[in-house]
Amino acid sequence: MTTTTGTAGAAATAVAPAVRQAGAVNDDAIRTHGLTKRFRSGQVAVDGVDLAVPRGAVYGFLGPNGSGKTTTIRMLLGLVTPTAGEVHLLGEPMPRSAARVLPRVGALVEGPAFQPYLSGRANLARLDAVDASADPRTARTRADAALDRVGLGAAADKRYRQYSLGMKQRLGLAAALLRPRDLLVLDEPTNGLDPQGTREVRHLVRELADGGTTVLVSSHLLAEIEQVCTHVGIMGAGRLLLQGPRAALTARRGSQVVVRTAAADAPAALAELRRLGLADATAGRTLADGDVTVTAALPGPSDDGTTAPPPPEVAAALVRAGVGLLGFEVRRPSLEEVFVELTGEGFDVAR
Numbered sequence: 203m204t205t206t207t208g209t210a211g212a213a214a215t216a217v218a219p220a221v222r223q224a225g226a227v228n229d230d231a232i233r234t235h236g237l238t239k240r241f242r243s244g245q246v247a248v249d250g251v252d253l254a255v256p257r258g259a260v261y262g263f264l265g266p267n268g269s270g271k272t273t274t275i276r277m278l279l280g281l282v283t284p285t286a287g288e289v290h291l292l293g294e295p296m297p298r299s300a301a302r303v304l305p306r307v308g309a310l311v312e313g314p315a316f317q318p319y320l321s322g323r324a325n326l327a328r329l330d331a332v333d334a335s336a337d338p339r340t341a342r343t344r345a346d347a348a349l350d351r352v353g354l355g356a357a358a359d360k361r362y363r364q365y366s367l368g369m370k371q372r373l374g375l376a377a378a379l380l381r382p383r384d385l386l387v388l389d390e391p392t393n394g395l396d397p398q399g400t401r402e403v404r405h406l407v408r409e410l411a412d413g414g415t416t417v418l419v420s421s422h423l424l425a426e427i428e429q430v431c432t433h434v435g436i437m438g439a440g441r442l443l444l445q446g447p448r449a450a451l452t453a454r455r456g457s458q459v460v461v462r463t464a465a466a467d468a469p470a471a472l473a474e475l476r477r478l479g480l481a482d483a484t485a486g487r488t489l490a491d492g493d494v495t496v497t498a499a500l501p502g503p504s505d506d507g508t509t510a511p512p513p514p515e516v517a518a519a520l521v522r523a524g525v526g527l528l529g530f531e532v533r534r535p536s537l538e539e540v541f542v543e544l545t546g547e548g549f550d551v552a553r
């Protein structure tokens with residue numbers, strides 16, 4: 203069952219200081235409050251992060267290299283001790299409830315320690331044997347199912363050291379999938395994968411989510427996982443800059459309508475768009491065939507209370523105004539554009 207609750211289920215927000223709502227903590231699959239890590243070097247790698255990952259979400263945890271994603275994930279899983287802040291996984295406080303919670307959480311973080319001279323299957327069997335709650339009689343079935351799921355069935359008997367980077371990454375994923383999980387935390391699962399492998403991981407994430415698993419998946423390649431995410435959190439320099447439902451994050455920045463008309467109709471299109479409240483309507487390029495594009499920003503819901511008519515009404519109004527519509531397109535900004543607008547930096551900036 204999937205439910206969407208908590209602040210990440212509400213409209214997207216640039217992250218403001220957390221408002222702690224009674225009861226909200228237990229509803230999300232992951233909830234952190236003021237999560238902070240200062241390394242001995244003095245560097246603050248994670249700075250007051252309030253994550254809210256609703257149950258059933260595919261949460262894209264995005265940010266440039268060095269923005270603090272891995273450190274955050276390691277703190278979620280109890281692998282690194284926070285300098286300050288709180289973590290709740292599946293409604294339970296960490297690390298206090300680690301023994302009870304972690305069996306329900308599958309994780310891919312910098313690859314588990316695989317044995318180079320053992321096969322993929324034997325490596326999984328080793329990991330499976332460590333799990334006290336797993337029935338040894340069905341170990342082989344579990345390992346084979348996990349290998350098949352990540353497309354390693356044919357390479358199950360190959361030694362780990364002969365695996366390519368992509369195959370190693372897949373084996374890490376298989377290890378996370380050895381048993382059914384309520385929550386999967388995948389740190390850069392597409393690292394080292396070719397485009398086909400990346401597509402397969404996206405597909406797998408979608409499939410797991412459809413089965414009711416909440417997935418947090420990190421990436422520094424925004425476009426790579428943007429399309430499978432229901433929710434997104436964007437890190438920059440240790441801070442969570444933005445989080446919320448993916449669609450709301452791009453919608454709130456405002457979309458653009460792009461109208462194509464014959465040159466003779468362009469003035470009427472401009473006038474009508476402005477009359478509808480799209481004050482910045484501008485006639486753009488004259489195309490090779492003499493047609494003209496007219497563009498205008500659709501104010502997002504959060505922009506000063508201004509509202510524009512929905513795009514179908516804009517199109518209908520243009521037609522009523524006698525504009526011969528040759529094309530009508532609504533362009534939504536990509537998450538990358540939102541990030542750049544928010545930070546004034548490119549997504550590949552490290553520190």
Ligand SMILES: Nc1ncnc2c1ncn2[C@@H]1O[C@H](COP(=O)(O)OP(=O)(O)OP(=O)(O)O)[C@@H](O)[C@H]1O
Pocket residue numbers: 241242243245246247265266267268269270271272273274421422553
């Ligand atoms: N053990 C450590 N000691 C000191 N600094 C560290 C340590 N681990 C990470 N850092 C620093 O903390 C910052 C955040 O690193 P982190 O690995 O969390 O970022 P990231 O967003 O996961 O990056 P990437 O996408 O490259 O994996 C970086 O500047 C990194 O150099």
